[in-house]
Amino acid sequence: MTAFATPEDIAARTEAAKEAAVAAGRELGLEIGEGAVLYELFSVVVHLAPSTVVARVPTVLPHTTTPESLARRQQQELDVAQWLHDQGTPVIPPSSLVPREPVRRDGFSITFWPFTDEDKSQEPDYVKNSELTADLHKALEDYPGELDFLSSAEPRFVREGLERLEGLDIVTSEDLRRARAEWEVLEPLVSSEAAFRQRFPGIGLQPIHGDSPPANIFASTKGPLFSDFELITYGPVEWDLGGLGPEYEAAYNRGARKNGLRELDRDVLRFVNAVGAIRVIAYLSVADQLPAMVDFMQPFIDQWRDTDVYA
Structure with a gap:
């Protein structure tokens, strides 16, 4: 791992992403002034004002991501x-x-979205959003696009990310040993649909959001809008509720009953929660790109330590 990015490094990366988005938008014929950064973390989101277009530019990426895989x-x-x-x-x-x-453009891969006014009058209601997630699953049932099984689990990245953490002080050696042992059990189940079906017989699979839709529902001034399908995949609906806890799971089940969908399976939830926890640890291998990640991820790691070992 290289040295951690400094605030100046991150600011320069954000500026470069903004300039790339502006240049790409102009080439597409959009009327753009300087562009305004609306948000930055794993991606930089730029309003290409005065046009009504927003550009999203991924900037913090796993080492396994290639330009081709990102574009796909x-x-x-x-x-x-x-x-x-x-x-x-x-x-x-x-x-x-x-x-x-x-x-x-300029080493970045950029997508373009409509500028959407946000309703900032109240805090996000993640319980309500969990119930709405069942509406999304109902809508996705018939999606005809080709999707890989649990691609959002990123098994190769997780395996290699854990290897990259060896000998570093970002995660304790005890945590890393446990994570690698659990991943030996979990990786075959996220890498093979057949292995998953054998382990969890009778669990239906379908297109799913892939990246916690309750946290990715945008509160627009015209109502809630599903967004950020960057990790769209095919798998069990439990994947979209991973790590949220009983209150949110109960809310989803209410929505599932309304939509005529099955309720969440406890064994599959335990599985996706375990996978999610190991992915969190593996993502510390890219903390050199985003040092704030170390503190941000710590509560999730603390929660994982209090759970039983997945075997």
């Missing part, structure tokens, strides 16, 4: 968001002002 993932996101929009599902669709495809 982004295209899947654009396709599913457009399809859901066409079905009448409340989502943030791709921008209609530019072609529906990622654009490569």
Whole structure:
């Protein structure tokens, strides 16, 4: 791992991402001033004002991500968001002002979305969002796009990320030993649909959001909108509720009953929670790109330490 990025490094990366988004947008014919950064963490989100377009630029990426794999993932996101929009599902669709495809510019891969006014009058209601997630799963049941089984688990990255943490002081040696032992059990189940079905017979699979939809529902001034399908995948619905806890699981089950869907399975929830915890630890291997991640991830690691070893 290289030296940790400094605040100056991160500011320079953000500025470079903004400039790339502005340049790409202008090449596509958009009227753009300087561009305004709306948000930055794993991605930089830029309003290409005065146009009504927002650019999203991934900037913190695993070492296993290639330009080709990133563009494929982004295209899947654009396709599913457009399809859901066409079905009448409340989502943030791709921008209609530019072609529906990622654009490569200055080393960044960029997607374009409509600027959407946010309702900031109240705090996010994640319990309500968990119930709404069942609406999304109902809408996704018939999605015709080709999706890989649990690609959002990123098994190769997790395995290699844990290896990269060896000998570093970001995570304790005891935590790392446990994480690697658990991953030996978990990796086959996220890497093979057949292995998953054998371990969890009778659990239906379908297209799912892939990245905690209760945390990715945008509160627009016209109502809640599903968003951020960067990790769209195919798997058990439990994946989308991983790590949230009983109150949120109960809310989802209410929504599932309303939609005629099955309720969450306890064994599958334990499985996805275990996978999610190991992914959190593995992501510390990219903390050199985003040092704040170390403190941000700590509560999740503390929670994992209090759980039984997955075997």
